[in-house]
Amino acid sequence: MRVGAVLAAxxxxxxxxxxxxxxxxPPSNDDCLTCHEDxxxxxxxxxxxxxxxxxxxxxxxxxxxxxxxxxxxDLAKTTDFPHPEKLAKxxxxxxxxxxxxxxxxxxHAAARAKDPLSKAAWCSDCHGxxxxxxxxxxxxxTNHFNLPATCMRCHGDPKIFPRAGGADGSEPxxxxxxxxxxxxxxxxxxxxxxxxxxHGYHEIRSPRRDPKSTVARAHVPSTCGSxxxxxxxxxxxxxxxxxxxxxNESVPVCSDCHSAHAISGTPEVRRLTILAQCGSCHDSxxxxxxxxxxxxxxxxxxxxxxxxxxxxxxxxxxxxxDARSSVGPAKRLATCQKCHAGAGPKFAKxxxxxxxxxxxxxxxxxxxxxxxxxxxxxxxxxxxxxTALWFPRSVKARREAQRRGGDGDAE
Amino acid sequence: xxxxxxxxxxxxxxxxxxxxxDRRLHIFLMTSFLGLxxxxxxxxxxxxxxxxxxxxxxxxxxxxxxxxxxxxxxxVLVFLVHLSRIMKRLFLDKETTILWGPGSxxxxxxxxxxxxxxxKWFVGLGPRPQFDRFTYWEKFDYWAVFWGMGIIGGSGFVLxxxxxxxxxxxxxxxxxxxxxxxxxxxxATVFIFTIHFFNGHLRPEKFPMDTVIFTGVxxxxxxxxxxxxxxxxxxxxxxxxxxxxxxxxxxxxxRGRTIGTIAVCVGxxxxxxxxxxxxx
Numbered sequence: 001m002r003v004g005a006v007l008a009a010x011x012x013x014x015x016x017x018x019x020x021x022x023x024x025x026p027p028s029n030d031d032c033l034t035c036h037e038d039x040x041x042x043x044x045x046x047x048x049x050x051x052x053x054x055x056x057x058x059x060x061x062x063x064x065x066x067x068x069x070x071x072x073x074d075l076a077k078t079t080d081f082p083h084p085e086k087l088a089k090x091x092x093x094x095x096x097x098x099x100x101x102x103x104x105x106x107x108h109a110a111a112r113a114k115d116p117l118s119k120a121a122w123c124s125d126c127h128g129x130x131x132x133x134x135x136x137x138x139x140x141x142t143n144h145f146n147l148p149a150t151c152m153r154c155h156g157d158p159k160i161f162p163r164a165g166g167a168d169g170s171e172p173x174x175x176x177x178x179x180x181x182x183x184x185x186x187x188x189x190x191x192x193x194x195x196x197x198x199h200g201y202h203e204i205r206s207p208r209r210d211p212k213s214t215v216a217r218a219h220v221p222s223t224c225g226s227x228x229x230x231x232x233x234x235x236x237x238x239x240x241x242x243x244x245x246x247x248n249e250s251v252p253v254c255s256d257c258h259s260a261h262a263i264s265g266t267p268e269v270r271r272l273t274i275l276a277q278c279g280s281c282h283d284s285x286x287x288x289x290x291x292x293x294x295x296x297x298x299x300x301x302x303x304x305x306x307x308x309x310x311x312x313x314x315x316x317x318x319x320x321x322d323a324r325s326s327v328g329p330a331k332r333l334a335t336c337q338k339c340h341a342g343a344g345p346k347f348a349k350x351x352x353x354x355x356x357x358x359x360x361x362x363x364x365x366x367x368x369x370x371x372x373x374x375x376x377x378x379x380x381x382x383x384x385x386x387t388a389l390w391f392p393r394s395v396k397a398r399r400e401a402q403r404r405g406g407d408g409d410a411e
Numbered sequence: 412x413x414x415x416x417x418x419x420x421x422x423x424x425x426x427x428x429x430x431x432x433d434r435r436l437h438i439f440l441m442t443s444f445l446g447l448x449x450x451x452x453x454x455x456x457x458x459x460x461x462x463x464x465x466x467x468x469x470x471x472x473x474x475x476x477x478x479x480x481x482x483x484x485x486x487v488l489v490f491l492v493h494l495s496r497i498m499k500r501l502f503l504d505k506e507t508t509i510l511w512g513p514g515s516x517x518x519x520x521x522x523x524x525x526x527x528x529x530x531k532w533f534v535g536l537g538p539r540p541q542f543d544r545f546t547y548w549e550k551f552d553y554w555a556v557f558w559g560m561g562i563i564g565g566s567g568f569v570l571x572x573x574x575x576x577x578x579x580x581x582x583x584x585x586x587x588x589x590x591x592x593x594x595x596x597x598x599a600t601v602f603i604f605t606i607h608f609f610n611g612h613l614r615p616e617k618f619p620m621d622t623v624i625f626t627g628v629x630x631x632x633x634x635x636x637x638x639x640x641x642x643x644x645x646x647x648x649x650x651x652x653x654x655x656x657x658x659x660x661x662x663x664x665x666r667g668r669t670i671g672t673i674a675v676c677v678g679x680x681x682x683x684x685x686x687x688x689x690x691x
Contacts, residue, residue: 290458293570293589299457302472343574349582350573356590362583365590372594379598383606386548389533390614397539398615401636 026076029056032068035082043085056130060137070094092123102202107210119160126150145184147194148175170260179265191227198223215260218244220253234315237324252277257314271303271310278308288353311335311352424631426645427656428623432496437624438670439489440556445677446482448600450475452681455593456688483567490560513543513644516554522547543640548610559599566592597685604682608675620675625667626659 035041036051043049056062061071069076071090075083093100103109103123111120126142133140141150154160155172164171175181175195183192196204198215205213214223221241225232235241240251257270257277264270275298279286289295289308297305311327318325326335333348340347355361356369429437450469453462469475500506508514524540526547531537545553566588569576573585612620623629631651635642645651659667 292586293454296454296457297472300453300463300466300472304473340574344577346580346582347574347577350577350585351583354583354586354590362586365583365586368587368590369594372591372598376594376598379602383602386530387606387609389530390609393533393535394615398618401616 026067026069027078027081029068032075051130059128059130059132060134061130061132089122090124099202106200106202106204107206108204110206119154121154125154144190144194145188147196148181148185151195152176170262172261174259174262178261178263180263182265193227197227215255217249217253218247220255224254231315234313238315238317239319239322240317250281252281268303271307272298272301274308285353288355291356292352292354294352306339306352310338423658424651425628425656425658426631426634426651427628427654429627431627432492434624434627436489436493439485441674443482443486443489444599444603445674445681447479447486448596448604448681449677450479450482451596452600452685455597456685459684459688461684461688480571483564483571487560487564490556490564513545513641516545516550518547518550518554522550541640541643542638543644544638546638552607552610555599555602559595562591562595563599566595600678601682601685604678604685608678612671612675620668620671622659622664622667622671625670626663628656628659 033051033053036049037053039048039050041049071092072087073091073094074088091100100123108120108122111118112122128141133143135142135144137143138145140146152173152175156164158164161172164173172195176185180193183189184194200214205216207213207215207217210216211218213219221232221235221244225235235254236245240253243251244253257274258264275286275289286295290299294305294307298307313326316324316326318328320328322328323330325331333343333345336343336348336350351362351365354365356365359366449465453466453475454472456462466472466475469478497509500509509516511517511519521543525542528537528540529547532539569580569585569588570592577585611617611624631642631645634645645654
């Protein structure tokens with residue numbers, strides 16, 4: 001086989017010699033294929049140098065009539081074949097200048113610049129090599145429906161992308177089971193987002209290290225809001241949205257409650273997990289909630305009672321003093337009535353975050369708690385001592401009774 | 412009957428302490444109390460793993476809620492039957508001795524003296540008091556039920572029908588109702604499962620249990636030792652003949668011991684979980 005390839009190369013060289021001209025003509029695709037068409041042809045290291053003519057001709061470049069040397073530019077003037085094995089990496093920017101410029105700003109590019117051995121994606125990692133198809137082609141690696149699988153070749157592999165193995169809903173692999181992933185990959189909705197919808201195409205920046213990332217904390221709401229526009233509207237006007245706009249990044253953004261990739265459409269689960277999420281900042285509110293029936297039942301794992309968002313809403317959150325607040329005086333009764341149909345105005349005076357230790361919040365509750373505390377202490381202190389004293393005396397009395405029994409029950 | 416592992420002496424005289432209705436009421440009271448504790452404590456300690464286990468064991472919080480309310484109805488019925496009995500004895504039978512004197516549950520100066528005397532006896536400073544038919548700790552248990560019925564029952568019914576009660580009560584009374592319902596439940600369960608169990612069953616003289624509440628009778632000899640004042644009264648008034656009863660059959664004893672053992676075990680389990688939760 002190898003002999004065949006060498007022979008072909010010799011014949012090719014002879015033919016170029018015969019047609020010797022002052023300016024050497026660049027090799028044609030057929031010239032290249034003379035060697036590269038052989039499925040068995042190999043480089044010195046044993047790797048295949050095969051290029052499938054049919055695959056290339058069906059590719060976006062093949063269809064456009066591109067020639068091999070359009071990309072492999074260092075071979076355009078080569079006359080001495082076979083050419084050296086080591087060639088320059090094709091530079092896509094000659095044609096795709098904007099895309100390559102965008103890529104240059106990405107975390108992928110930065111990682112490669114830092115470490116030449118980095119496995120961070122390069123043009124061909126996502127687009128392919130000789131088989132590149134336009135994204136509009138359903139078989140394209142970058143087709144809307146295929147993109148997650150393409151990204152997941154690296155981002156789903158813990159050997160390449162260490163965080164891929166995590167299980168907190170932040171790992172990309174959980175996209176497949178998310179409401180977005182199911183809509184895209186199972187239901188085939190073209191409006192469903194894929195990776196690029198949130199992260200961008202070529203200019204994919206690191207959400208953690210690059211504040212310009214479309215999914216950096218400050219930009220998460222606007223990115224999600226590019227589809228969920230009404231929610232973004234509510235959120236932007238809420239206390240959390242206002243604070244984020246002022247640069248306070250400790251407020252919750254979409255992904256804090258919905259997770260980054262595991263975004264779920266099952267409200268039952270989210271209604272319980274939201275407690276810890278809100279409680280991570282509003283810890284005293286979570287604590288007082290836990291002392292109520294709502295808080296006790298939800299803590300037992302049942303989502304049938306009110307949790308944070310049921311009263312405070314999910315996105316439209318305002319301080320209780322704000323007229324727009326769902327728990328403010330104007331809207332509070334209506335909020336209670338969402339579950340407690342027919343409840344009256346006094347019902348809404350119930351305090352779902354009562355604190356028995358706060359005298360100012362409710363005097364009667366504070367006093368009752370104090371009374372109950374001392375009642376319990378009093379009863380158990382008295383009977384605790386009573387029992388502790390009685391026990392040894394009772395042991396003695398039992399022995400006496402047994403002795404009486406031994407004496408034939410005489411006293 | 413002092414059932415500390417020995418058989419009743421043959422030919423012993425037995426007297427009746429509780430009639431059949433009282434014993435049945437105690438069974439229902441006990442069952443509903445255990446049921447209420449079993450379905451209610453998981454809420455009070457919802458942050459504990461065992462709370463989740465108990466809650467799922469009865470079929471989730473909705474099922475627990477239905478059971479809790481059902482047991483509450485049973486307990487209220489027990490209470491009402493007992494009250495109507497008292498009313499009948501007082502107003503129809505003109506049994507005024509239930510208001511004062513040795514046959515009455517009403518606390519009297521003698522109870523205070525008995526209590527002080529009892530404590531002196533514990534520490535070896537005096538003889539055992541001459542207890543009569545109802546001791547001071549039994550009266551405490553009895554009236555604790557009245558107090559508990561009022562506080563837990565009252566707050567429970569407020570919490571059961573919040574929309575109705577909110578027409579009359581201010582909103583923060585529901586916070587108060589939930590607080591006292593839980594705290595008083597804690598008081599009642601821990602008290603019954605430790606102090607009442609000790610006084611009635613687990614103290615060495617009675618260990619492992621006193622079956623009188625299940626069989627209704629106890630040996631006259633035991634009355635003589637533990638309630639000498641009652642014994643003297645019975646002998647002096649020749650009341651023994653009036654309340655003399657046949658010895659409990661082995662089947663009755665077995666039944667009483669079984670029910671009692673189950674109840675004590677469930678109670679001790681619940682109180683262990685409670686105390687563990689309170690201490691850790």
